[in-house]
Amino acid sequence: xxxxxxxxxxxxxxxxxxxxxxxxxxxxxxxxxxxxxxxxxxxxxxxxxxxxxxxxxxxxxxxxxxxxxxxxxxxxxxxxxxxxxxxxxxxxxxxxxxxxxxxxxxxxxxxxxxxxxxxxxxxxxxxxxxxxxxxxxxxxxxxxxxxxxxxxxxxxxxxxxxxxxxxxxxxxxxxxxxxxxxxxxxxxxxxxxxxxxxxxxxxxxxxxxxxxxxxxxxxxxxxxxxxxxxxxxxxxxxxxxxxxx
Amino acid sequence: xxxxxxxxxxxxxxxxxxxxxxxxxxxxxxxxxxxxxxxxxxxxxxxxxxxxxxxxxxxxxxxxxxxxxxxxxxxxxxxxxxxxxxxxxxxxxxxxxxxxxxxxxxxxxxxxxxxxxxxxxxxxxxxxxxxxxxxxxxxxxxxxxx
Numbered sequence: 242x243x244x245x246x247x248x249x250x251x252x253x254x255x256x257x258x259x260x261x262x263x264x265x266x267x268x269x270x271x272x273x274x275x276x277x278x279x280x281x282x283x284x285x286x287x288x289x290x291x292x293x294x295x296x297x298x299x300x301x302x303x304x305x306x307x308x309x310x311x312x313x314x315x316x317x318x319x320x321x322x323x324x325x326x327x328x329x330x331x332x333x334x335x336x337x338x339x340x341x342x343x344x345x346x347x348x349x350x351x352x353x354x355x356x357x358x359x360x361x362x363x364x365x366x367x368x369x370x371x372x373x374x375x376x377x378x379x380x381x382x383x384x385x386x387x388x389x390x391x392x393x394x395x396x397x398x399x400x401x402x403x404x405x406x407x408x409x410x411x412x413x414x415x416x417x418x419x420x421x422x423x424x425x426x427x428x429x430x431x432x433x434x435x436x437x438x439x440x441x442x443x444x445x446x447x448x449x450x451x452x453x454x455x456x457x458x459x460x461x462x463x464x465x466x467x468x469x470x471x472x473x474x475x476x477x478x479x480x481x482x483x484x485x486x
Numbered sequence: 487x488x489x490x491x492x493x494x495x496x497x498x499x500x501x502x503x504x505x506x507x508x509x510x511x512x513x514x515x516x517x518x519x520x521x522x523x524x525x526x527x528x529x530x531x532x533x534x535x536x537x538x539x540x541x542x543x544x545x546x547x548x549x550x551x552x553x554x555x556x557x558x559x560x561x562x563x564x565x566x567x568x569x570x571x572x573x574x575x576x577x578x579x580x581x582x583x584x585x586x587x588x589x590x591x592x593x594x595x596x597x598x599x600x601x602x603x604x605x606x607x608x609x610x611x612x613x614x615x616x617x618x619x620x621x622x623x624x625x626x627x628x629x630x631x632x
Contacts, residue, residue: 278592280588298592298595298596299592299595300588300589300591300592301588301591301592302584302585302587302588303584303587303588304584306581306584306585310581310584310585313585314585314588314589317585317589318589318592321589414581
């Protein structure tokens with residue numbers, strides 16, 4: 242319980258046993274009153290064991306589905322166990338859980354709150370095609386949402402009960418689907434999206450790529466994902482389409 | 487004469503394959519209609535390949551062979567499109583199943599103390615002779631599966 246709300250932190254993890262204990266320890270320390278669900282996305286390492294040892298609830302997928310699949314499972318869990326708020330935090334340690342209270346506060350004004358870099362905090366800078374891709378995504382999504390969204394691909398998010406229900410039934414599994422398409426879908430179904438500036442830390446595991454070719458591929462794929470997100474039919478039976486607009 | 491022998495035999499073979507697969511229930515009914523239709527078009531054309539030319543003429547295609555190539559290509563294209571659609575749907579379904587499995591596993595872990603993976607519960611306490619063998623076979627099975 243945090244301010245009378247039952248909060249579930251969903252941590253999608255795929256072969257993350259290296260940094261997971263630190264991340265979970267930090268979440269436990271910052272948010273002692275929240276439950277943590279680690280979705281083991283078909284890991285072949287000790288991810289599930291590490292998570293269980295840290296006292297988290299563990300849901301193990303039989304094979305790798307990708308972040309979108311792991312997150313829909315998380316939302317289904319949140320719905321079944323009647324949580325009021327679901328927060329997504331990446332397992333690799335780049336999201337600082339001390340920002341969660343800020344996300345929770347902003348949930349009073351929105352259904353979905355995204356923790357965004359470039360929001361005034363932190364010092365991340367991208368160049369070239371990667372930067373164009375980010376500007377394209379944030380430009381289109383800001384326009385749609387009617388508010389400034391600077392970090393379309395942020396996986397640091399909080400959502401309320403209405404959206405938990407929505408995401409439990411519909412959550413895209415494809416590339417960038419867990420961030421871009423899910424956000425666009427929520428906006429198109431009438432949910433309110435806001436962002437809160439956060440500083441992101443360098444990942445503890447894995448490393449970002451800086452190859453220009455990859456950046457071009459990223460730009461192309463991001464454009465395609467955005468196009469599909471805009472033209473695809475969104476679920477018509479959205480439970481609260483008209484309420485929160 | 488040689489050509490129509492080849493084509494008619496091929497046509498009959500294709501139709502035979504389709505009917506046999508249907509008869510053995512190896513083809514779902516939704517595909518059955520499509521393939522039967524195709525078979526019924528192909529088989530008579532095999533006996534009378536010259537029909538093709540007259541049909542082609544009516545459609546404004548120069549020769550029957552071009553018409554066959556064109557129709558075949560369109561058909562293959564549609565079939566592959568259908569398969570892509572089908573596999574997308576199957577992926578969505580298996581995804582839901584995988585999530586369901588994970589949810590059930592999480593429920594189990596939370597409600598009851600899960601049985602340790604390598605523990606074998608004694609089957610029955612009664613007759614020792616047969617039971618010990620049952621117990622050992624169970625252990626073996628589990629080890630073999632692990």
